[in-house]
Amino acid sequence: MSLLAVRNLTKRFGGNTAVDDISFDLEAGELLALIGPNGAGKSTTFNMMGGQLPASSGSVRFDGRELLGMPSRRIAHQGIGRTFQIAATFASFTVLENVQMALLSHHRQVYSFWRPAIGRHRDEALRLLEQVGMGSQAGRPCSELAYGDVKRVELAMSLAGKPRLLLMDEPTAGMAPAERNALVALVKSLVLQNDMAVLFTEHSMDVVFAYADRIIVLARGQLIAQGSAQQIRAHPKVQEVYFGTGKTFETLAPGATPP
Numbered sequence: 684m685s686l687l688a689v690r691n692l693t694k695r696f697g698g699n700t701a702v703d704d705i706s707f708d709l710e711a712g713e714l715l716a717l718i719g720p721n722g723a724g725k726s727t728t729f730n731m732m733g734g735q736l737p738a739s740s741g742s743v744r745f746d747g748r749e750l751l752g753m754p755s756r757r758i759a760h761q762g763i764g765r766t767f768q769i770a771a772t773f774a775s776f777t778v779l780e781n782v783q784m785a786l787l788s789h790h791r792q793v794y795s796f797w798r799p800a801i802g803r804h805r806d807e808a809l810r811l812l813e814q815v816g817m818g819s820q821a822g823r824p825c826s827e828l829a830y831g832d833v834k835r836v837e838l839a840m841s842l843a844g845k846p847r848l849l850l851m852d853e854p855t856a857g858m859a860p861a862e863r864n865a866l867v868a869l870v871k872s873l874v875l876q877n878d879m880a881v882l883f884t885e886h887s888m889d890v891v892f893a894y895a896d897r898i899i900v901l902a903r904g905q906l907i908a909q910g911s912a913q914q915i916r917a918h919p920k921v922q923e924v925y926f927g928t929g930k931t932f933e934t935l936a937p938g939a940t941p942p
């Protein structure tokens with residue numbers, strides 16, 4: 684049985700079928716990219732899986748349990764984490780405090796402003812920050828960080844819930860190419876270390892082809908291809924939907940800097 688089994692998932696907005704009968708699986712230890720041109724249905728798929736949007740029909744089973752119909756908070760407590768396109772850190776709080784608050788939330792403890800979280804889950808928060816390479820910045824306010832570092836803090840926060848599956852919606856949006864590669868390389872190493880599964884949407888083909896174990900491609904709501912980077916790059920339907928969008932499918936030489 685797959686860790687995640689999506690079957691015949693469909694979302695209609697009035698007469699527009701945004702996600703049209705898609706099915707795919709995801710296994711533990713796998714980094715799966717969901718790609719497709721603008722309006723393909725990627726965010727809608729994520730929002731149905733995370734409980735932010737009701738599906739019109741279909742099924743999403745995680746470890747055999749149906750997620751559709753569950754509220755998002757309950758989905759999170761099944762062991763599914765989610766990061767959003769907009770970084771969700773508190774700017775005036777330190778890096779460490781942000782991760783401590785995520786841990787408090789995971790343990791369903793209430794943060795109160797007159798009794799700060801300082802001291803609670805400190806060691807665990809520092810351990811998570813070390814995992815994402817931010818241990819040395821623990822005492823800095825998030826407002827002072829470079830954007831790429833904020834995304835690392837956000838990643839540490841999403842790990843606070845010990846997810847077995849992490850949904851990452853455009854984790855590298857707004858990042859420079861070198862930062863993008865570093866972040867996805869980090870995610871890949873976390874997948875292997877923690878035996879997690881990650882499903883991510885991404886517009887930069889360079890990071891998708893460099894790091895994803897498998898790729899699924901949506902176009903106008905339909906799943907038009909799935910497979911390895913090599914299979915996707917050579918797939919005629921994929922080439923057709925991306926033709927004219929300026930996206931390229933060349934492989935980078937090892938160690939080369941992407942455009």
Ligand SMILES: Nc1ncnc2c1ncn2[C@@H]1O[C@H](COP(=O)(O)OP(=O)(O)OP(=O)(O)O)[C@@H](O)[C@H]1O
Nearest residue numbers: 696699700701719720721722723724725726727728
């Ligand atoms: N709340 C909504 N109400 C009506 N239509 C919507 C809604 N959300 C999305 N859509 C439509 O569903 C389709 C899929 O949109 P979606 O945002 O899922 O695509 P996407 O692949 O994430 O695009 P992008 O890469 O631009 O973020 C589009 O036609 C969009 O206009």
